[in-house]
Amino acid sequence: MTRHDEPNEYGFAGEVALPEPEPPHKRDAVAEEAEETAVPGSDLSREFQEALADSDHYENADDDDPAPPRPR
Structure with missing residues (x-):
């Protein structure tokens, strides 16, 4: 048996x-x-x-007519 084939400390041999x-x-x-x-x-x-509803609200904040709320 070559050294390669001898079992290691865990009992396994080979590659x-x-x-x-x-x-x-x-x-x-x-x-x-x-x-x-x-x-x-x-x-x-x-x-x-x-x-989108919020952005319409802010775009029309300077206008006299606020944007109507969008239906959900």
Whole structure:
């Protein structure tokens, strides 16, 4: 037996066995990344409506006629 084949302090001998890398899968990486980062439109629509309503209010602050509130 060579020194390489002798067990170490943990009882293992030989070289380290590394896992084989997985073969590349045929996938559309761009589509998967887009799906991961996509946010449904209903999640942001209220915030955008409020921001637009606020901006209309400030634009018309100098006018005599304030902007009517937007329906929700």
